[in-house]
Amino acid sequence: MLIKKKWPTFIILVCLVLIFVTACSKSNQTSNNPASIGENGEVDWSQEPEVTLNVFSVLANYAGPQPGWFAKLVKDKFNINLNIIQGGVEGRVATQMASGDLGDLIVGMGGKDYTDAIKGGLLLDWTKDDLLETYGKNIMNFAPEALEANRQQYGDGTAIYGIGHSIGSGDGPSEGAEMTFGPYLRWDLYQQLGSPTIKTLDDYLPLLKQMQELQPKSDSGKKTYGFSLWSDWDGEFSTLAKVTAQFHGYSESDGFNPGALILVKADEPDYQPILDDESYYMKGLKFYFDANQMGLLDPDSLTQTFGDVSNKFKDGQVLFAQFPWLTPAYNTPENTAAGKGFALVPFEEQNIYSSGFNPYGGNWLWSIGAKTKHPERVMALLDWMFSPDGIMEGFWGPKGLAWDLDDNGKPVLTEYGLQAMYNGDTPVPEEYGGGIWSDGAGNFGKLNNTTLALSQINPNTGEPYDYKLWTSELTRDPDPVKKSWQDTMGVLTDKELFVKNNQVAVSKSFFNGQAPVEEPSDIKLKRSQVGKVIKEYSWKMMFAKDEAEFDSLKQEMLEKAKGLGYDEVINWQAEQTTNTVFTIYK
């Protein structure tokens, strides 16, 4: 009787299992061959069925479906909708990795995460089924060395799992018209004070004090400050204090190893442990401490986020900018027409850090998820982003809207483009996707990564990709602030000024056919614990009441950091850099 009763249940169970199994296996049998192949073997991707691809971007500052003109562009060309997954949030990469599926296109993931993903079988090998050969013609054409580097470093000489960012070749700085760092001052106030010469970084402080006295209130009547900092981008240290190192030609990464706690000189075999008495990081802390003593540091620096700072720049509450991208918020057409705006004012001792061209690609890699159902379409999309047309349209919008080619085939900004490039709120015509310009704008929309370096020459036009470097733009009548700056300095762009004054330290690309040595877990734990201490004490030091408190906090920080294994982390990182990047100089 018992057996009789159990049979039906058993049969139902078996049926259920069968249903699940068949359901699973069915989903794996999607065809990989595009249906619409044209006459000369070219695929018309816009005729393919509509799909939504999950883009896992570690660099994105946005989550959700890609909006605006970039979405329309990709939809029209590839019939693809992009769903952006924001991977930069703390712990997000780990969760996504643990789930075993990184999405269809992976943007900006490098370092240990990248090697772990390969080990865990989460990334697609581009050489499988000739995927790269068939659909990646542009990548192979424009970035062969980067592909080869990836094959040797990460693919045991056979497989290719991804490709680096900002690929380019040539000498000198790889940046466009602007460098990555400043410093920028309020040009109008600086001139009113008689443009005094600035010898060292510390010379900015008395100058800013005078500027603050000259302009005590912002546009909306709030108190002005020399500096307004934010802490929400901090990793193992205070990011803003670390920028001091970049003003002097040092960076927290040697460009090859992940690094973090040693500051490496761009063009010499020299490094500074971050907490050394003489390190530029400690100088940065002292600099902001002095600024705070003089009433130049925004007291909200610690508790506010980057968004708040951006609004303060917009309002004219801040007089000093560490990065060029902070300034457009204030340099609006209205402000510059009134002669008010930020401009680059370097100090005499400055030696700005610059990333040289890297034919092997940077560490923000592009890769494809192993579980994608449409490898060929992801590859085609990626390939377009490596093509000259793809870069022009991905950055500056569809041809004919914001930019166009003149009679000589040279790129120019249209009337619309002149508006849109300086004001993200410019509405976009419905036929181009509607909304406002900034919805679709960015580095390939919200993906926020580069493929080829923007200062590279576009073979189709003979001009760089970056619109700020187009002849048409360089010769255009600049706004009054820029005009005044150009007349005073005798150059057209920021980069020219640094190059003219011989103030650039250009890093060299390094490649030895091997991946960087993996950080042992022990070192990793110590690094994150030490980093926590450094971050915490750095802010305390900047806001210390007096010199004595500053010094005692510094002592405390050193003791704690050393107790948590600071020396071991420094030794390990220094060893890696000495064994790899420093061998260039031998």
Add this chain to the structure above:
Amino acid sequence: MQVGPSQASTSTPIRERFQIKSKHWLFLMACPFLVLVFIFSYLPLGGWIYAFYDYRPGIPLSKSDFVGFHWFTAMFSNEVQRSEMVRVLRNTFAISSLGILTSVLPVIFAIMLTEVRNASFKKIVQTFTTLPNFISWVLVYSFAFMLFSVDGGFLNNVLMSLGWIEEPTNILASNQHTWLAMTLWGVWKGLGWGAIMYIAAITGIDQELYEAAKVDGASRFRQIWHVTIPGIMPTFFVLLVLSIANFINNGMEQYFIFANAMNMSNIEVLDLYVYNVGITGSNFGFATAVSIMKSFVSLFLLFLANGLSKAVRGETII
């Protein structure tokens, strides 16, 4: 007096069959919940295995290195490391103790609320005090930032324009009274919500007891003291014992959001520490090891509280 089970069973055999059946029924009814408890409370314990491996997300355990008790010893490996653990535990215990001390506040609030005669006023007060419970900590912080920020914050603006202070004070980036401040935010957020349970308990008290007290000539205060408070004591004790077991888990959201470099040394509770070191630095093995230690401490505290309850009140909850 007592009717033994044997007596009952021999007298009515039909009843016996019914009894067994009802036992099965009860078990069946409890089954879904047992399954849920198993899935959500016991199954995750399998994750403890990560504490013994050098685990990195994406790579299966079978390919990870076995490290034994390495992560456990790492917690106490040297002087500074130990003092870090002590600091974190001190914060945890301090904030939890303050939390337990303030757990009488919802009781007082509930009693006062039920004593309010005006029904509509009572409803308004209850709604407004319950509401903060549903506001996320992120929003609470942006609210706090508007109130207390140095540059244009409401409080500083008011005090400055009244001429009471010369320089704006930075309340959010201060290391003073962090524990107290955190507890107060917690009370503000949870007072109304915490009172609901007690209001229900008060409603459940037999009205005849109040009438009897009135007849005996008890004043309103006496009624509260001799009827209401004893009536809600069992509820209070159950919640107290449970909160003692949760002594070490004071959550992390609130502290994570309010934390900054200035108050970090006093605000970093155990859960936030695990997050900062474990999740942010993706040291999952270490984070798991700390959590395991935490579970054991919790278990110990639960039995301690239960033992105390037994000694003091002669009642236990487990």
